[in-house]
Amino acid sequence: MEESMSAQMRLRLLPSARCLFDEPIQVKVAGLRSKQLVTLRARSTDEKGVLFNSSASYRADGRGEIDLNRDPSLSGSYVGVDPMGLLRSLKADDLHKYFYKNKALEPFIVNFSLHEEEGRMLAEATNERHLMGDGVRRVPVKEGNVQGVLFTPPGEGPFPAVLDLCTFMSEKRASLLANKGFVVLALPVFIGKPNLERMNLDDFEEALQFLQSQPKVSSKGVGVISRSKGGDIALSLAAFVPGVEAVVWINGCSANIGIPLYYKERQILSPLMFNFGKVIPTESGANIIKYAVNNPLAEENKGSVVPIEQADGHFLFVASEDDLNWDSKGYLDDMVGRLKHHGKNNFENITYPAAGHLLEPPYGPHCPSALHGMLRFPVVWGGEPRAHAAAELHLWQKIQDFLRTRLTSSAAQTTSKL
Known part of the structure; x- marks a missing residue:
């Protein structure tokens, strides 16, 4: 049973994992146990090579699903319902760091990952946030x-x-x-x-x-x-x-x-x-x-x-x-x-x-x-x-x-x- 559980585990970025920098995405998780407590993490590296991280804890609903458009973060970088909170709260370990994303040809790459309470990773997905639309x-x-x-x-x-x-x-x-x-x-x-x-x-x-x-x-x-x-x-x-x-x-x-x-x-x-x-x-x-x-x-x-x-x-x-x-x-x-x-x-x-x-x-x-x-x-x-x-x-x-x-x-x- 444990095997098939993890095979159905999904971390999805909707409508697509590729989008423009100024477009929202919907983060959805499926295949968890009913009411399971998990942590979602985001990480990204800026143009100066500085790593930024954020995290938030969520509890799955009765069907083992989480939807960031609907569900509140219980703890972490922010609390409450905040669909794009993981992006907004990305932070470097050192103080006073601005996230440099100033070159238009390179997308803003954000790696999302889903973890058990103990820290083991269950799933991951990458969001490519592009600054230039097609044909620009x-x-x-x-x-x-x-x-x-x-x-x-x-x-x-x-x-x-x-x-x-x-x-x-x-x-x-x-x-x-x-x-x-x-x-x-x-x-x-x-x-x-x-x-x-x-x-x-x-x-x-x-x-x-x-x-x-x-x-x-x-x-x-x-x-x-x-x-x-x-x-x-x-x-x-x-x-x-x-x-x-x-x-x-x-x-x-x-x-x-x-x-x-x-x-x-x-x-x-x-x-x-x-x-x-x-x-x-x-x-x-x-x-x-x-x-x-x-x-x-x-x-x-x-x-x-x-x-x-x-x-x-x-x-x-x-x-x-x-x-x-x-x-x-x-x-x-x-x-x-x-x-x-x-x-x-x-x-x-x-x-x-x-x-x-x-x-x-x-x-x-x-x-x-x-x-x-x-x-x-x-x-x-x-x-x-x-x-x-x-x-x-x-x-x-x-x-x-x-x-x-x-x-x-x-x-x-x-x-x-x-």
């Missing part, structure tokens, strides 16, 4: 001052175009947006070591022009999506450079952070600086830097505030209230107030009460703290893990709807909704 083209770009990666959807187009400003190079969000019918140029704000002397808005304008010149791009203006330091660059493009039709600003600043910004050989914005005396250390060894950023509303910092009231395009402002990197919610409120004061209503805004700084495409591992790219010490990003994951899922759809609405002519809009 990936072309590295090195032209003039433009250094990034261009993603183009299959088909004739014309497609809406989006500049994805990542603080440091990542192809993840750009490739996933290309799957949805956008031509996307992933462009890092910093290549290699950040130059803190000056930043040229002209380089980003050049990237916009490169995008607009692509054969499959529709004639309507370009969209920009950004987070963190990319946010103030996106605002500056909207304020100073023509043709920016839509800006998605995620947990950015309302002022130009850290580095003087130049355009056409003259400084247009002074830098808003940090006061390192206001950094708060935590027991984990990561620092809270939220209160270390100087106040953009103070008189002496007025020259760093981006004059978004000059912009013709539309804004989607997104702020996490548990962002511990800086006061994203405060910056959002300031910008909304300023636009209203100028009689403008060219914006939408969303706030997520319990989410943290790093809002990304859904179903990646939650990162509570990691090394800060500019400051070179570990910082706390914030976010209650489950609420943060829910915010990522909600926002991902919102971003697509906003960009599609703002970058498509009305005729094309009706067809894309079918």
Whole structure:
């Protein structure tokens, strides 16, 4: 009897073990004893070779089955019903590790395994989570001052175009947006070591022009999506450079952070600086830097505030209230107030009460703290893990709807909704 039991043991990933990075899967187990207690484990290795793990204990129903869409985890990395909880809670053994999955050609590989209480493995299955859908083209770009990666959807187009400003190079969000019918140029704000002397808005304008010149791009203006330091660059493009039709600003600043910004050989914005005396250390060894950023509303910092009231395009402002990197919610409120004061209503805004700084495409591992790219010490990003994951899922759809609405002519809009 024991033999036939194990032969029927199944760990299934539905609808398929292969999917896109931003698609959910259903994890189901069959062939267990009635009410048997087991542990499900997930593990994955990131691009830097760091191993991440998660686990959760489940009790089978009377028929010896478990369905993660229905059944609660009793203990482990999370408790309660959380169908994609094993992915969200993947964690490295060392503290302050961000899961690097930034190259679009390699899928995010997650190994799921089922174990008896004593630890013996009963079954396993591998989930291949792809960043690029069928027919999407990936072309590295090195032209003039433009250094990034261009993603183009299959088909004739014309497609809406989006500049994805990542603080440091990542192809993840750009490739996933290309799957949805956008031509996307992933462009890092910093290549290699950040130059803190000056930043040229002209380089980003050049990237916009490169995008607009692509054969499959529709004639309507370009969209920009950004987070963190990319946010103030996106605002500056909207304020100073023509043709920016839509800006998605995620947990950015309302002022130009850290580095003087130049355009056409003259400084247009002074830098808003940090006061390192206001950094708060935590027991984990990561620092809270939220209160270390100087106040953009103070008189002496007025020259760093981006004059978004000059912009013709539309804004989607997104702020996490548990962002511990800086006061994203405060910056959002300031910008909304300023636009209203100028009689403008060219914006939408969303706030997520319990989410943290790093809002990304859904179903990646939650990162509570990691090394800060500019400051070179570990910082706390914030976010209650489950609420943060829910915010990522909600926002991902919102971003697509906003960009599609703002970058498509009305005729094309009706067809894309079918």
